[in-house]
Amino acid sequence: MKTIFLDQPGQFRLTETQEPAGFASDEALVRVRRIGICGTDLKAFEGKMPFIEYPRILGHELGVEIVEVGPNDRGLKAGDLVSIEPYLNCGTCIACRRGKANCCTSLKVLGVHTDGGMREFITVPVHKLHKSEKLTIDQLALVETLVIGAHAVRRAQPDPGEFLLVIGAGPIGLTVIEAAKASGAEIIVMDINQDRLNFAQQQLGVEHAVNVANNPVEHLMEMTSGDMPTQVYDATGNLQSMNRSFDYLAAGGKLVFVGLVKDDVTFHDPEFHRREMTVMSSRNGTSDDFRWVIDKVESGAIDTRPWITHRAPFEQMIEQFPGWLDPANRVIKAVVEL
Ligand SMILES: [Zn+2]
Ligand SMILES: [Zn+2]
Structure with a gap:
């Protein structure tokens, strides 16, 4: 079967590998149809992912079709289109026992810590498959990325009408916005890049935007009648931004770090x-x-139409991939088709 390896930073290789020989009773054999490309994949290509081992088969945002599955209580059968939850957890640690498989102490993300979906067939635990009879295969490949924002917003539970600030209008921030819209909160987006602010306003319908270069505290005060936002989400993964985000929050509010930085965040107690x-x-x-x-x-509460900005057939991915790193191409989500 066709497979793309990332042999080392900057170097993909398209080759043939053996199809899976079989699968365990709690697994399914699936055919990969769509692969969403995200920041993790771009960083792995650039050699900026600290914990990735090479060679690695990337691909964790997957829209797939079930080829074969044993008896299961999920109603899954051959031909079903599903989204994959790529977080492989142990099932026994303290986080898993308390229903927080997303932060399992020995979590392995498919396509990051283990080989992922840049190949025609993979085997996946049945309980990691999420079926929809309505979503297209493109939409199923977007589910994992949208889950990032959904998890953040569902943790903080905004009320309708409350002012919610999203810092960073890149793909992660946009997933926070999508989930926050579904909550009915009053959304303010902040970024330093005016193009990104425009995209959030024009394509995602965000009403308020603040450019961080232009007196952000003053503008937030104005927008919120002096209250400041009661929820702030930082989706930049930028240390300076994360440190400053404490200043934007109203009394009694919640600050959520969605982006991650390899450094110490500090605040004035x-x-x-x-x-x-x-x-x-x-x-x-x-x-x-x-x-x-x-x-x-x-x-329809989340509209996926603005999301996919770039596409490539599997055979052309290696050629197109470097272009997806160029900010001038304004990639929100690139999708590889198989
Ligand atoms: Zn991703
Ligand atoms: Zn665990």
Whole structure:
């Protein structure tokens, strides 16, 4: 079967490998039809992912078709189109026992820590398959990315009408916006890049935008009648931005770090205490988040139309991939078709 390896940073290789010989009783054999490309894949290509081993088969945002599955209580059968939850968890650690498989202490993400979906067939645990009879195969490949924002928003549980600030209008921030829209919160988007702000406003319908280069605190005060946002989500993964995000929050509010930085985030304790802030991190998502996103896309509460900006057939991915790294091409989501 056709397979693409990332042999080392900057070097993909399209080759033939053996099809899976069989699968365990709790697994299914699936045919990969769509692969979404995200920041993790781009970083792996650039050699900026600290924990990735080469060679690696990337691909964790997957829309697939079931080829063969044994008896199961999920109603899954050959021919079904499903989204894959790529977070392979142990099932026994403290996080798994408490229903937080997304932060399993020995979590392995398919296509990051183990070989993923840049190949024609893979085997996957049946309980990691999420079916929809309404979503297209493109939409099924977008579910994992939308889950990132959904998990963050579902942790912080905004109320309708409350002011919610999303810092960083890149793909991760846009997933937060999509989930926040479904909650009915009043969304403000912040970025330093005016193109990204325009995209969030014009394509995702966000009402308020603030350019961080232009007196952000003053503007947030104005927009919120002096209150400031009661929820702030940082989706930049930028240390300076994460440190500053404490300043944007209303008293009693919640600050959620969706983006991740390999550094120490610091804050001034009196400011933290004065507001009696809640600070949360958000990592991956749970099976419930996958169902939630699928429901929202099925009902139309999440509109996926603006999402896929670039496409390539599997055989042309290696040629096209470097272009997806170029900010000038304004990639939101590139999808590989098989
Ligand atoms: Zn991803
Ligand atoms: Zn575990």
